[in-house]
Amino acid sequence: MKNKKYLLATDLDGTFVGDEEALGRLLEYFNSAPHEVALVYVTGRHFSSAQSLIAEEGLPIPNLLITDVGTSIYHADGLEDINWKRHMQEDWQPELIAEIAVTFPSLKRQELPDDRRVSFTVSDDVGAVDEFRKALDAQAIPHTFIFSSNRDIDVLPSRAGKGNALEYVLGKYARDDVKLLIAGDSGNDRDMLSLGHPSVIVGNAQPELLEMEPCENLFRANENCAGGIHEAWLHFYGEGREFVG
Numbered sequence: 001m002k003n004k005k006y007l008l009a010t011d012l013d014g015t016f017v018g019d020e021e022a023l024g025r026l027l028e029y030f031n032s033a034p035h036e037v038a039l040v041y042v043t044g045r046h047f048s049s050a051q052s053l054i055a056e057e058g059l060p061i062p063n064l065l066i067t068d069v070g071t072s073i074y075h076a077d078g079l080e081d082i083n084w085k086r087h088m089q090e091d092w093q094p095e096l097i098a099e100i101a102v103t104f105p106s107l108k109r110q111e112l113p114d115d116r117r118v119s120f121t122v123s124d125d126v127g128a129v130d131e132f133r134k135a136l137d138a139q140a141i142p143h144t145f146i147f148s149s150n151r152d153i154d155v156l157p158s159r160a161g162k163g164n165a166l167e168y169v170l171g172k173y174a175r176d177d178v179k180l181l182i183a184g185d186s187g188n189d190r191d192m193l194s195l196g197h198p199s200v201i202v203g204n205a206q207p208e209l210l211e212m213e214p215c216e217n218l219f220r221a222n223e224n225c226a227g228g229i230h231e232a233w234l235h236f237y238g239e240g241r242e243f244v245g
Contacts, residue, residue: 001063001173004038006237008229009166009192010183012043012050015202015225017057022227027060029230038178040169042066042162044154044188046112047074064173069146069154069188070165071116084168091142092157094118100135104128107153117160120153129153148187149206163191179237183229185209193218198236202228 001007008030010016016023030037039062043050047067054061065074071088073081094115101107101118106125109118122129132153133145142158166182174180182192182199187208193199198217201209204224212218219235221228 001038002175004063004178005035005175006179007038007040007174008181008183008233009040009042009169010181010229011162011185011189012041012045012053012059014185014204014206015183015189016041016229017053017059018204018225019227020057022223022225022230026226026230026233029233038063038174040064040066040166042070042166042182042184042189042192044069044152046114046116047072047078048113064169066162066165066169068112068116069156069160070162071156071160073165073169081172084165088116088157088160090157090159093141093143096139096141097136097143097155100139100141101132103135104132107132117157118155120155121151122153123151126150146188148208150208152188154188161191162189163195166192167195181229181233181236183232185225198232200228200232204228 039060041050041062045067050065050067061076063076073084097118101109101120106128107120107122109120112119129147136143144156144158144161146154180197182197183202184193185202185204186206190209193201194215196216200219200221202225203221219232221231223231
């Protein structure tokens with residue numbers, strides 16, 4: 001990955017995945033280009049779920065896989081970045097977070113294989129989301145709170161999030177001068193889209209992203225899913241030509 005001049009860091013569901021024809025065109029474009037593109041998937045799915053999606057959809061194997069909303073980082077061979085794992089475990093109190101959540105009946109806890117994050121779904125009770133957030137703050141529990149798609153709550157370690165994980169990956173694994181595009185479609189992508197690197201909100205994005213304030217290097221695509229990634233790639237690195245530089 002250190003030898004690759006270009007890098008795509010993309011969310012999976014609703015971004016890289018969701019329009020099979022558009023994804024085929026994007027991959028054909030990358031395969032025919034003179035420069036190889038490194039690939040990092042940045043997903044809210046846990047590792048085994050992401051692996052299943054990659055297999056089911058026949059997706060390219062990524063150089064790195066950031067899972068569980070930025071709490072875990074894996075190499076292509078499945079080995080985990082242990083330094084990041086240790087970093088995530090500092091001050092992390094998933095049991096206490098779960099205990100507080102029990103007092104909010106409208107929050108349904110998601111079944112996950114471990115406690116790297118504590119996640120819930122909620123329907124028609126946005127008030128409970130705010131009260132849960134306030135309860136965690138009142139207990140001074142170190143955490144990151146993300147509410148996305150008007151239904152998903154992710155409570156993460158305080159140093160987690162897709163943005164922090166991606167910055168770590170860029171610093172450790174990518175070239176200093178890498179030409180990067182970041183792609184996302186929902187609220188848990190907000191922090192990585194706001195880093196200042198070339199980024200794209202795909203056309204089918206959730207309302208919480210469509211309402212984002214303009215920021216440096218943030219492109220709003222008209223096309224959906226992989227079509228929006230392709231549109232943004234040409235905007236930043238091609239404008240219809242092959243890769244520049």
